[in-house]
Amino acid sequence: MPLPRPRHPSIARALGELRRTLFEGGGGALGEPPGDRWIRGERLLVACSGGPDSVALLGLLELVAAKLGLELAVAHVDHGLREGSAAEAEAVVALARGRGHRALSRRLELAPGAGLPARARDARRAALVQMSEEAGCRIIALGHTATDQAETVLMHVIRGAGLDGLAAMPARDPEGPAPRWIRPLLGLTRGETAALCETMGLPVTDDPTNHDRRHLRVELREELLPRLRAHNPAIERSINALAAQAADAEAALLRWSTREEAARRREATDGRMRWDLEGLAALPRAVRTRILRIVLLRAGADRQALGERAVGSIDRALLAREAARADHGAALRPHSWDLRPHVRVGFDRSGLWALRSPGDPADNH
Numbered sequence: 001m002p003l004p005r006p007r008h009p010s011i012a013r014a015l016g017e018l019r020r021t022l023f024e025g026g027g028g029a030l031g032e033p034p035g036d037r038w039i040r041g042e043r044l045l046v047a048c049s050g051g052p053d054s055v056a057l058l059g060l061l062e063l064v065a066a067k068l069g070l071e072l073a074v075a076h077v078d079h080g081l082r083e084g085s086a087a088e089a090e091a092v093v094a095l096a097r098g099r100g101h102r103a104l105s106r107r108l109e110l111a112p113g114a115g116l117p118a119r120a121r122d123a124r125r126a127a128l129v130q131m132s133e134e135a136g137c138r139i140i141a142l143g144h145t146a147t148d149q150a151e152t153v154l155m156h157v158i159r160g161a162g163l164d165g166l167a168a169m170p171a172r173d174p175e176g177p178a179p180r181w182i183r184p185l186l187g188l189t190r191g192e193t194a195a196l197c198e199t200m201g202l203p204v205t206d207d208p209t210n211h212d213r214r215h216l217r218v219e220l221r222e223e224l225l226p227r228l229r230a231h232n233p234a235i236e237r238s239i240n241a242l243a244a245q246a247a248d249a250e251a252a253l254l255r256w257s258t259r260e261e262a263a264r265r266r267e268a269t270d271g272r273m274r275w276d277l278e279g280l281a282a283l284p285r286a287v288r289t290r291i292l293r294i295v296l297l298r299a300g301a302d303r304q305a306l307g308e309r310a311v312g313s314i315d316r317a318l319l320a321r322e323a324a325r326a327d328h329g330a331a332l333r334p335h336s337w338d339l340r341p342h343v344r345v346g347f348d349r350s351g352l353w354a355l356r357s358p359g360d361p362a363d364n365h
Contacts, residue, residue: 008199010192011063017187018060021171038175041069045104045137045179047128048074050092050205054143056193057185059200061141062099073102073135077124080107081116088205095203104131117215129179138178144169147190150239151220158216163253163286166246189236190221257290261298264291264351272353273299281322289315296345299354305340313337314345321347 023036046061048054058074065072074096078089089105096103106127110120132140149168156165172182185193197204213219228235260283266274275295280288289311296306317335336346345354 010196010199011060014056014060014188014192014196015063018064018184021184021187022064022182036068039068039070039139039182042139043071043073043135043137045128045132045135045140046072046074046101047140047142048076048092048096049143049207050076050088050095051143051207052194052197052204053145053148053185053190055095055202055204056188056196056200057141057143058096058099058101059196059202061184073104073131073137075128075131075135075140076103076105077127078105078107079110079120079124081110081120088207091203091205102135104135106131117217132179138180140179140181142181142183143185143193144183145185145188145190145193146236146240147221147225149186149243150225150236151217153239153243154220154224155216163246163250166243167250168243168246170247186240253286253290257287257294260287261291261294266351269350272355274350274354275352277318277321277347277351281319285315288318292318295352295354296339296343299343299345300341300356301339301343301345302341310337310339317347 022039044061046054046058048058058072061070061072064070074092076089076092078085086107089107093103093105108120108123108127110116110123128140132138152168153161153166156168159165169183169186171184171186173180188196194204196202213222225235232238260280261275264275264277264280266276268274280291283291292311292314293306296311297303314335314337321335336344338344342356343354344356345352347353
């Protein structure tokens with residue numbers, strides 16, 4: 001099937017956003033130099049549901065594939081949760097093959113019940129990883145848009161998010177073991193991807209669960225975002241700008257705190273991991289508490305146990321300890337905390353220590 005030439009202004013603009021994400025996205029936040037060398041000549045697995053976002057992604061990647069030397073394969077995941085999903089999978093496979101791409105498809109067996117969205121997401125990602133290995137693809141391209149990003153930021157805010165939650169989804173995940181995940185459409189809204197499919201003559205399907213308002217994401221999409229759009233027609237881009245700034249701040253904070261933690265790490269004694277606390281209280285609170293989180297994770301604490309309450313308690317004790325040290329007549333009272341799963345941390349005259357502890361987590365003592 002012949003590919004449309006990018007003469008329409010909407011296609012040209014979309015390609016500009018795509019190239020910006022591929023060539024520039026993540027450069028500052030991830031510490032990578034900008035440019036396209038990381039993607040040239042690669043095999044990409046395009047995750048395609050058949051909806052306008054992922055189909056538009058496929059169409060746009062086709063337009064840059066020759067110049068970048070990309071080989072595209074298309075993957076579809078059928079969650080098997082509703083009637084008609086098998087036909088949609090067949091339609092995606094037919095679309096991919098009709099455009100000259102290898103097509104892969106997996107059907108999942110998910111039981112309805114609690115935590116279904118999270119279970120479906122995890123199972124979908126695992127299936128995509130398997131298909132990427134089968135197709136020899138080191139990169140998986142996802143069709144997340146600026147609208148998805150805005151919804152994700154709002155969901156994180158509602159549920160209680162830190163800086164990393166505000167950062168939401170990166171344009172491309174940090175380098176690491178293959179496959180690597182990229183999101184080239186974060187500069188386009190869902191409305192724009194639907195219009196692109198129409199302009200480019202690409203067939204799409206509509207998943208009815210995308211309109212089920214029992215899901216928080218759908219409620220935000222169909223109720224809250226339209227209200228916000230009435231005040232700011234570019235609300236998705238405004239929220240995305242916030243997410244980008246949060247990602248940059250998160251990357252800088254992580255780099256600073258990681259270096260501090262490594263510099264403060266000391267040789268273990270008495271079976272305890274140890275860190276020097278000299279001057280830690282003088283650092284900005286954001287850096288200080290991030291260092292504490294890194295320490296606790298290194299000691300084996302569960303990430304879910306490291307909320308503001310737990311880390312804040314340790315940080316307040318650290319400040320009280322420094323105040324007592326400044327008062328030479330004050331005694332340094334030892335503190336310790338038990339954190340899931342069976343990790344005990346505490347202060348003594350040597351600094352901060354951590355060790356595995358038997359039994360269930362207890363209160364501060």
